[in-house]
Amino acid sequence: AQSVAQPEDQVNVAEGNPLTVKCTYSVSGNPYLFWYVQYPNRGLQFLLKYITGDNLVKGSYGFEAEFNKSQTSFHLKKPSALVSDSALYFCAVRDSGTASKLTFGTGTRLQVTL
Amino acid sequence: NAGVTQTPKFQVLKTGQSMTLQCAQDMNHEYMSWYRQDPGMGLRLIHYSVGAGITDQGEVPNGYNVSRSTTEDFPLRLLSAAPSQTSVYFCASSYVGGPDSPLHFGNGTRLTVT
Numbered sequence: 001a002q003s004v005a006q007p008e009d010q011v012n013v014a015e016g017n018p019l020t021v022k023c024t025y026s027v028s029g030n031p032y033l034f035w036y037v038q039y040p041n042r043g044l045q046f047l048l049k050y051i052t053g054d055n056l057v058k059g060s061y062g063f064e065a066e067f068n069k070s071q072t073s074f075h076l077k078k079p080s081a082l083v084s085d086s087a088l089y090f091c092a093v094r095d096s097g098t099a100s101k102l103t104f105g106t107g108t109r110l111q112v113t114l
Numbered sequence: 115n116a117g118v119t120q121t122p123k124f125q126v127l128k129t130g131q132s133m134t135l136q137c138a139q140d141m142n143h144e145y146m147s148w149y150r151q152d153p154g155m156g157l158r159l160i161h162y163s164v165g166a167g168i169t170d171q172g173e174v175p176n177g178y179n180v181s182r183s184t185t186e187d188f189p190l191r192l193l194s195a196a197p198s199q200t201s202v203y204f205c206a207s208s209y210v211g212g213p214d215s216p217l218h219f220g221n222g223t224r225l226t227v228t
Contacts, residue, residue, distance in 0.1 A: 006156075009154075032213045032214050034216060036217075036219075041221070041222075042221055042222075043118070043204055043206075043219030043220050043221045043222055044157075044204070044206075044217070044219045045219070046216040046217070046218070049214060049216060051214045090156065090157065094213045095213070096213055101159060101162070101172070102147075102159075102217060103159075104149075104156045104157040104158075105156055106154060106155060106156040107156050
């Protein structure tokens with residue numbers, strides 16, 4: 001069975017500092033990895049995905065994520081955080097052999113302060 | 115372009131009542147799914163469908179029914195509501211052509227069962 005772990009319930013960062021939101025995964029085949037963001041009272045919005053190729057993936061709003069196969073990790077990063085980045089972030093994984101089911105982590109709340 | 119539309123936004127039910135949560139998408143997506151979001155548990159898959167006439171269970175299907183008579187609509191039925199079904203429900207859709215297709219989410223239905 002596939003699974004995702006987001007070890008931090010909350011990450012606090014000062015505006016202008018770099019941020020990292022951690023994610024590790026487990027799948028039986030090759031992983032397809034995703035990051036989503038959720039703002040209050042809204043659905044999830046797609047940020048970026050890793051399918052194959054370069055381990056550093058760039059996405060929306062200046063976010064990027066680094067895929068590490070040996071550590072089975074897919075950490076979300078941004079060089080300089082903004083207050084408007086404060087939201088709930090979800091990592092998700094889909095096995096390459098499973099066309100439909102997407103498994104989500106429990107989410108990490110990012111709080112960016114001035 | 116409306117994307118994924120969920121109705122109603124809010125609903126309060128008494129234990130034992132039944133209701134249907136509506137979901138419609140206008141992107142011609144083959145794949146549609148229902149998730150519930152609970153604090154500390156992330157998103158859990160209830161049911162999903164890979165096309166009209168085809169549905170399957172996710173990880174938490176008990177107490178819910180679905181049907182898919184058209185490509186556009188994927189209603190979720192609560193047969194006899196229980197307090198444990200108090201949650202925020204999200205409908206999501208995507209192309210089914212490949213496992214790298216990101217999900218598009220509706221804005222959710224907040225359900226309270228008393």
